[in-house]
Structures are given as structure tokens and as C-alpha cells.
Amino acid sequence: MMEVKVTITRFDASRDVAPYPQSFSLEVRESQTVLDVLLDLAAEHDPSLAFRRACRSGICGACGVTLNGVPKLACETLVRDVVRDGEIEIGPLPHFGVLKDLVVDMDGFLEALRGVVPWLVLDPSYGGNMSQEGLLKVVKAGECILCGVCQADGSAEEGDPSAQLNPAAAVKAFRYAFDPRDILGPERAKLALDLGLLDRPLDPKGKLGCPKQIDFAHQIIPGLRQAVER
Ligand code: SF4
Ligand code: FES
The missing domain is CATH 1.10.1060.10 (Alpha-helical ferredoxin)
Structure with missing residues (x-):
């Protein structure tokens, strides 16, 4: 297990005027996927966190996000491949309108x-x-x-x-x-x-x-x- 600071770009189009970063510290396994981390975050820290997922296996196409600024599928990316100096930044896909947090308008x-x-x-x-x-x-x-x-x-x-x-x-x-x-x-x-x-x-x-x-x-x-x- 390792301690990781996960910073997520939060935004609620029905309430916020601009996106803002929110950081969480949590224990994760290097072999977890980033989607697992998001699921843990929502379950244990903030159930209001919005993100899409369905198949958890790279088939449905729902979980696209940016990881340290690079667009990727959260369910196909392991923590160890994106963690930098104990941190991971997660944001919505650019070039799409944001509906809430990591959920974009497709x-x-x-x-x-x-x-x-x-x-x-x-x-x-x-x-x-x-x-x-x-x-x-x-x-x-x-x-x-x-x-x-x-x-x-x-x-x-x-x-x-x-x-x-x-x-x-x-x-x-x-x-x-x-x-x-x-x-x-x-x-x-x-x-x-x-x-x-x-x-x-x-x-x-x-x-x-x-x-x-x-x-x-x-x-x-x-x-x-x-x-x-x-
Ligand atoms: S990146 Fe583009 S071409 Fe590749 S699977 Fe996703 S939508 Fe299809
Ligand atoms: S959850 Fe289906 S592709 Fe990632």
C-alpha cells in the first residue's frame, strides 16, 4: 500500500462558476486501476463525486478522463503507471463540455x-x-x-x-x-x-x-x- 494525494477537478454546471481542484489523501495499491481509486473515493470520502463507468474492462468507453493531463481510460490505467511523486491529477476530458466533475457532455x-x-x-x-x-x-x-x-x-x-x-x-x-x-x-x-x-x-x-x-x-x-x- 502507498499513500497517494489524488487531486480531482470538481465542477457542477448547475452551481459552480468555474472548475476547482480538490485533493484527497488515501491509501492505494500500486496495482489498482485509477477507476478503483475513484470508486474507493466515492465510497469512503465523497459520494457526490461524479464519474462514468460501466464495464470496468475497457469495453464500454465510459471512463475517459485526463490523468496528469493526458486523456486515458481510468479502468485500463494502473496507479503505478500514473503516480508522480505520490500524486495523481484527475480531470474531465478536454474539448467536451463538463456536466459534473469528470462527467462530460458526449x-x-x-x-x-x-x-x-x-x-x-x-x-x-x-x-x-x-x-x-x-x-x-x-x-x-x-x-x-x-x-x-x-x-x-x-x-x-x-x-x-x-x-x-x-x-x-x-x-x-x-x-x-x-x-x-x-x-x-x-x-x-x-x-x-x-x-x-x-x-x-x-x-x-x-x-x-x-x-x-x-x-x-x-x-x-x-x-x-x-x-x-x-
Ligand atoms: S480513442 Fe477514439 S478511435 Fe479510439 S476507441 Fe476511443 S473513440 Fe474510438
Ligand atoms: S469502465 Fe468501460 S471502458 Fe472503462
């Missing part, structure tokens, strides 16, 4: 997905086969859990118009643009282009902090651009 993020028609539109002539190569092309994009970490990634500055773009919408466009069952196919890439989803500057690592390691710089954006040019 409506705009999810609404932006509609523009790329994020569901399969079955081609009636589809013969029922998918090559292994075709499957490998879309399987990674299919892992997106809509957590918003890519949108929040620090490579886009607050106030930068490109921060309004939605990388997850580009992932959805890619996922169906290359699915042989889908009748819209490359049309989805044109939708992504028209929505400006291919314009976002990309960091050299190209993954925008994605917990599923989806590669925007080397797969999603170039793939959609090639589909547009076809």
Missing part, C-alpha cells in the same frame, strides 16, 4: 457520427464471403468503443477549430467504407471528406491516445483519402 461527439451513417447498409448482392485480407483491414477500426479519448487528445489545442472534428467519426467511416457487405462503400469516405474529418492535423505517433491503438495517421486518414481518389 452529445455533440455522438451526434457527429450520424454524418457518416455509422451502421451497415447491406448490399443485397453481397455474396456472403469476406476475404481474410478484407477482414484484417476493418477489424481494428471495429474495435472503437466511442470513448472520446481521441477527440480529447492534446495534439489539438483548446480553441483550435480542428479540435471540433471527430476522429471517431472518421474511424466509423473507414470501418464501413471497406466492408464488402456495405452498399455505400467508398461513398462514406466522401462523406468524411465533406465533413472535414480528413483535415485534422495528426501527431507523429498518429494514434491520438486511442486505447485501442487505432492508427489515424497511418491507416484511417490515408485509407479514406485513397478511397476518395478512387
